Amino acid sequence: MPAPADFDTFYQATRARLLLETYALTGDLPAARSAVREAYVSAWHHWRKVSTLPDPESWVRPHAWSSAQRRHQARIWHREKNLDEATIATFEALGDLTPRQRKALLLAELAGLEIAPSARELGLTVDAASTALADARASMAQRLEVAPEQIAHRLTMLGDRLHDTRYPRSTIIRRGGSRRRRTHTLIAVAATAALLLGGGVLVHQNSADVRALGKDSTSTEETGPRLHPNDLLDKTEIAAAVPKRTIATTSTDDNTGGTGRYALCQRDPFADPAGLGTLVRTFTFSGRPTGAAMQAAELSKTPEASKTAYDRLVGWYLGCTETRVQLISTHRLDGVGEEAMVLALRAWERPATTHLVALSRTGSLLTSTTLTERGERGELDVNLKPLVSLIGSAVTKLCANEVGGTCVTTPKLRKVAPPPGDKAKGMLQEIDLPPVTGIDLAWAGTKPTKATNVAATPCTAITFKGKQFGSTRTRSFVIPGADLATYFGITETYGRMASAGPARKQVEQVRAKMASCEDDDLTTEVARTTSRSTKGSDLTIWRIDTELSDKRTLTYWMAIIRRDADVAQVVFVPDGPHTLPKGGFSALGERALERLENLPSR
Template identity: 40%
Template sequence: MKDPEEFDAFYKDARERLLLQAYALTGDLPAARSAVRDGFVLAWHHWRKVNRSESAEAWVRPHVWQHAHRRHTARVWHREKGLTADVKATLDALGRLTTTQRRVLLLAHLATTSMPELAREVGLTDETAARELQHATAQFSLHREVPSPQVALLLRRLESVTAEVRWPRASIVRRAGTARRRTHTFVGVAATVAAVAVAGTLLTDPSGLHPTLDRAAVAVPGASPSPVSPSSGALAPAAEPLPESAMLPAGAVAARVPGRGWTTVDTTDNTAGDGLSLPCRASRYADPQAVDALVREFSVTAEKGKPARVAWQATEVSRHRKAAKAGFRSVEKWYSGCTEGRTQLLRTSTVENVGDEAVQMVLRDWADPVRTYVLGVARSGRYVTTTLTSARGTNIENPSGNAVLLGTAVDALCDLGPGGACTGKVGLSPRDAEPVGDAPRMLVETDLPPVSTVSRPWVASRATKPRGNNPAATRCDQTVFVGKVGGKAVREAATRTYLVPGAKLPLEFGLSETIGTLPAQQAGGFVDAVRRKMAGCEDRELGSDVTSTLSRSKGDTELHTWRVSIEVSENTDVRYDMAVGRVGGRIFQVAFVPTAKVQMADGAFAALAERALERLRAAS
């Protein structure tokens, strides 16, 4: 017997994501809305099969996209009237892509698909799909006139159009699906059309329901069976998987975070708006098929009514522990590779003895006014909870207190049915940043510190295979990452540059990184060769000045940095900050070329070199 509660939960959870995807695909909101409705009617028709699949949403999505494309026949690129300039520009850029390019771009940024899954869904090989995605991203960025890291954000902003759609009740969709299933004769088809027509009238009914997680009707997989009513024999309502009482009270925040007068601003299920209320969030939910979710905001109001400090808690409960683990990793990656403007990841720590797993990150948003965030994320059983505190300025406020606050959040969840481990003696220990991006062994924009006089964000180029020239090399070392070292070829070599578009900086300004892999013995020889060249540079290059700023070796891990100044003419010097390091057989080189007015703060390049070593080690 089919379970309507599971279908209803799936319907309420997935419909907005599918509508956003179908709208981005066609630019036609009525066609997209009808296609989503039809897709769920079909899903209920085949629910036994859909519910046994690895992902119900992945099963429905191709049908929704196909229906949307079929219904989208009014003109080549239809759009609603009254769109904002921002939305119109995004739709125009999407409209200039081919259908295949749009599909791979939307699957990559609006759906949780791996590259093999993406390739399979569009009917391409993995290699061809990856090329199509790169080309689509580049074309969209060009037409939209934005750097590629902003692509996902711009696509999600289309939710400003789709967020106000009203939906038919799940029971109406199920009735339409049941009618469709009864017969495939002409009469059955006619009945289905009638049922769908009824559903369609309700889509525009002012009394229809807004998208929301139905907190009273969600069944919790894996929980104890719901009790049977003695009088009727019917199943009683399932227990609420995430009661509001399991969220932190304002007093718990006040006990661990500086500031007086903490109050609770709001508690929601995060279905309104774009769902990105917390900084660095990449999507509404870390687990796209979460059973339930709550977001609570806290604040301290300053004298003039401006919030001096803000804090949030976001909690989700997944259908099973595997999904919760994946949700936990998603939150880690959101913050380890935060794509918001000039936000920099300062450090990462393991939070010990909190839930089944927990981590803390400290980030800084260098936009004016500067803000510093302390993030904690923990998993306890099928719960994933995030705490985030924000304060103006560069002071890192009480990271140990924030860790205890995260533990308090876990203790409110762990004793509930879907919960797992609780909190013991809380501690913090340093750890490497979580690998992120298409080149997880390389630096990403979140790693890069600000530079003086520049208010624009860094943008990384696509990682490519070096062709002889190594942009991270200096005139002193002229290191290459191609060919052989000690009789062994350098493998997995990649290079990328980091620039600040639109900042009107001199051409020589920039940052570069190159990586590769050798057997451990040859990698050690590679680093030694660079060190010898740097030590002898002043003798070989007249007018050069080389200063060692850091040198550390421990076991198979090495890190060395230098500051280099080379006189290229009577009145002109070129300055470099350069680092080389290795973890076992993995090697890297980073070089930064500042200008007289645009430089990193003291110690910032050494910290960046340390992060490059972290990225190399964490992805090994």
């Protein structure tokens, strides 16, 4: 059982500070009081988990702040009358700050947090949090005409109006938390009973109807967990991520109308068809390049259901069936929710569009955030920092929900291999392939078969045949419907060897053969463009030009790849001007190396 004495001590030690923080955040004393009470009720509800945290206040504070912001409706300082001039000036100066700057300032000056934990609570990098705090201090000092070191005193003075505040007794707070715990238990039992007695009626009811029944986000009746529009990102947070743009919120809805498709690669309206609610908010921004942003959030019945929905959503993107969409990079994002992933995709239809997608889940909540930029871009590297900032802010808001889970610590990107596709595990997928110059049709891959050495070239020594290979697979990629030469296409072949030693030897044999290829065949020119080796992997790429006649030369690209005991070869043969963009084959070789991680373990 949770210890009431420990909670009572915590409540009495922190409640005044938390009330001052929420009051300074919103300028709305009634909203601040209600939010603080609600936050402590939630804390007792979850005290078994909260009490084990190194700093329980770091759990309660985001709940109180988020609740206070949802509750207050008027402009920041207009809730109260008869404020003195100094208080009005302080609130007006706070009102000039962005939400991020205001929170950074209050965490530093009132909560007393150092920059690293402050950054974690804000869902920012340390550099971004430091910048927000410095900008907030400079703005406040200029507006109030005080030295920066006097800002803390001006904020603390807001507490003069709180001295007479009467806080609910801790027994009342605990009673409210215990009542909520019992209510949630009864709801779960009732739902289970209804499911059993109703012969599965809840399962078979149309999911859109279920969502429609509970979609009135303005209702004040709270009969269970729900999504609220204030749980989503707003214009100020988008503007902070994409500065020097004009941001407009175009819509916020529950995604029960129209086709239900709000994002690239989305297969169904909901990642969790049996979920309890969905909200989607879209933004547009002007400037160069023009673009858009989107956040979607789904509420599932349980954290396990949210995990299943998260995996389904990831699968939609990594198995994208949209025409001419290429996966540029895949990153794990540690420190944001229970798990998070950041993807960069490019849709090569004209005009080309870059889609940066962040996916995360916290408790029973799933969210996806997308930044889209339109216009042709030749480089394959993309800036993921704005998106990381947004998904951190999104999860920070959602984890304050009563069914939220892990919040945000220190976001850290980690480049990883794309998870396996539905077919041809360990091999390239259609979504990995870059566009072909002058061709608007999509790539299509053949079903993997046992290797018959189709990937070999005249210069290579590797045959993917013999007892040294335990298993082999090969597949090719072509563009159906395109008027291209029969030799055009991409072929990949891999073989598994007994151990890393023979695999390294096989790679060295190919490199040696390629180095002597020009001497052995005077009609061939070989240029090595990439070569690197580590204990666990090898990657070498060549361009080969073979003179077929005085007027005709065949050009192709080849990569030899090793990861531990697995060896692969990728060959691309263009058709004249129909070739890959600059750097396209190099990126393909890198992706083939990543994909070898998807092979089943031995």
